[in-house]
Amino acid sequence: MTPRRSRGRRLVLVAVAAVALVLAACSEVKNNGQNSLEPKGPKAQQIYDLFVPILIIAIVVGIAITVATVFVALKFRYKKGVNENPKQVHGNTRLEIGWTVLPALLLAIIAVPTVATIFDLAENPGPSALQVTVEGKQWWWEFRYPDAKVVTADELIIPTGRDVYLKLTACNGSGATKTCNVIHSFWVPELAGKQDAIPGQPNHLRFTPEATGTFIGRCAEYCGLQHAHMEIRVIVQTATDFGRWQARQEASRTEPASDVAAAGAAIFQRQACAGCHTVRGTSATGTVGPDLTDFGGRETIGAGLLENNSRNLADWIRDAPELKPGTAMPSFHDLTDRDVQAIVAYLESLQ
Ligand code: CUA
Numbered sequence: 001m002t003p004r005r006s007r008g009r010r011l012v013l014v015a016v017a018a019v020a021l022v023l024a025a026c027s028e029v030k031n032n033g034q035n036s037l038e039p040k041g042p043k044a045q046q047i048y049d050l051f052v053p054i055l056i057i058a059i060v061v062g063i064a065i066t067v068a069t070v071f072v073a074l075k076f077r078y079k080k081g082v083n084e085n086p087k088q089v090h091g092n093t094r095l096e097i098g099w100t101v102l103p104a105l106l107l108a109i110i111a112v113p114t115v116a117t118i119f120d121l122a123e124n125p126g127p128s129a130l131q132v133t134v135e136g137k138q139w140w141w142e143f144r145y146p147d148a149k150v151v152t153a154d155e156l157i158i159p160t161g162r163d164v165y166l167k168l169t170a171c172n173g174s175g176a177t178k179t180c181n182v183i184h185s186f187w188v189p190e191l192a193g194k195q196d197a198i199p200g201q202p203n204h205l206r207f208t209p210e211a212t213g214t215f216i217g218r219c220a221e222y223c224g225l226q227h228a229h230m231e232i233r234v235i236v237q238t239a240t241d242f243g244r245w246q247a248r249q250e251a252s253r254t255e256p257a258s259d260v261a262a263a264g265a266a267i268f269q270r271q272a273c274a275g276c277h278t279v280r281g282t283s284a285t286g287t288v289g290p291d292l293t294d295f296g297g298r299e300t301i302g303a304g305l306l307e308n309n310s311r312n313l314a315d316w317i318r319d320a321p322e323l324k325p326g327t328a329m330p331s332f333h334d335l336t337d338r339d340v341q342a343i344v345a346y347l348e349s350l351q
Contacts (some may be wrong), residue, residue, distance in 0.1 A: 021077035028193035033216040040215065043192050043207040044122060050117050054110055061106070121193055125206055129163035129312040132156065134168035136184030136219065137198035139327070140290055140303040151250040151278070153290030154303045155233045159242035162214055166205040168197040174287040174330070182224065188217030188234050196221060197222035209236040214299075231304025248351070249280075249294060257349060263344025267339050271332065281351060288328055302327070313344045 031038075039045040076086065133144040135158075143152045158164050171180040178198035187194040192207035209215075219230035237245065265282070268274060274284035280293045298308050302324050306312040317340050320329035335343075 026177060030166070032187045033050070033214075034218070035094045038190060040190040040211060040213075041192070041207055041209050044190055045191050046117055046120065050113055052115075056107065057110065058153055093262055121206060122204055123206065124204070125163035125165055128157060129165040129206070129345065131165050132158075133167045133169070134186055134197060136168070136182070136186070136223070136230075138172045138224055139219070139230045139324075141186075141201055141230070141232055142290065145246070148246050148250055149248060150293075151280075151291040152249075153292075153298075154300065155235055155236060157235045157242065157245055157297055159207060159239040160209055161239065162236060163206060163208050166195075168195055169201075170197040170199045177288070183221050184219045184223050184230070185221035186217065186232065187213050187220040188232055191215050191217075191234060194220050209234070212236050212238055218304075226303075226324055227349075229303055229305045229324060233299060233304070235299075245294075258345060260342050260345040261349045264342035264344065267335075268346055272330065272337070276328070281348065291337075292351060294345060294351060295350045308342050310348065313339050313347060317343055 035046065036044065037049075039048045039232055131146055133146060135144070137143040137229060141154050141156075144157050154165070168186055170182060170184050171178060172182065173179055175191070182199070184197040185194055186197055186205065192205055195203050195205040197203065213236055215234040215236065217232035217234065219227055221227075221233075223230070268279075269283060274282075274286060276286035276288040278285050278287060278291045278293065280291070284292075295308075300306060301308050301312055301316050301322070306316065316323060316329075317332055318329040318335065319333065320327050321331055332340075
């Protein structure tokens, strides 16, 4: 085999390997619930309906240009023995007008539905909508329901069939340690578009969930060490369930039911916990970490990092920085196992 032929064969092998690698990404994987190609609400559907025709136009243009480029490269390639310069031309008015007007026309055609959709998605649905203020933190999400004076973290609970209007912003910490200098991005692909959460520059996002269920999203703007662990869970309930949840949140807290939970509540107040976390109806009013008033009902700990169960919660209380480096939550190695179990019982009783 000549060296030239063996090089050609190697190139083919590399190309085949590359294609195989790319196609491997298309294999049937477990659906992670974050597929913008499977919209589950009217706003996500609107975005999808805009995406598909534009994708088709882009594919047609891409194929046309690739074919034309390859054709020209082959037709006018250097041929052995033919040592002729190609015909020299200077300017071609018709061609130049053509390749200016055609793309401009195409962009104008795409712009009409795009701009219309952008305006529609940003439109304020009015006072009947459920208003929620979303604040991106390092690294978790805070959800404030201003009408109900309810605050939650990482899990946005909403009812079906009602417009939701989010006001997105971003700030970290509170009081003297408050910093507002990191941008996050709120993205729940199956329900709505992607919208940045920018300090001092509120953005809005509107969507209407149609079916009950849990919809997963994440932070889509790099925001530091734990950017990957900033999950959003949108939990869509029936209007009745949502009303019940909201009423429970608004009700003032009673004392913990069991003795262990009561002991946990006392430790929670005594330790640094109450200085950083709020549990409405108690003297815990800290605003550095997430509001824990409904913590027992949450599905995860640390913004999607761990499943919310007793073992994980105990590990988290003992050493959160080990599990989520960079978190503002300190470790509590000095707590006895009994203390930790008591705090776990207390937090799990908060629903
Ligand atoms: Cu928040 Cu990335």
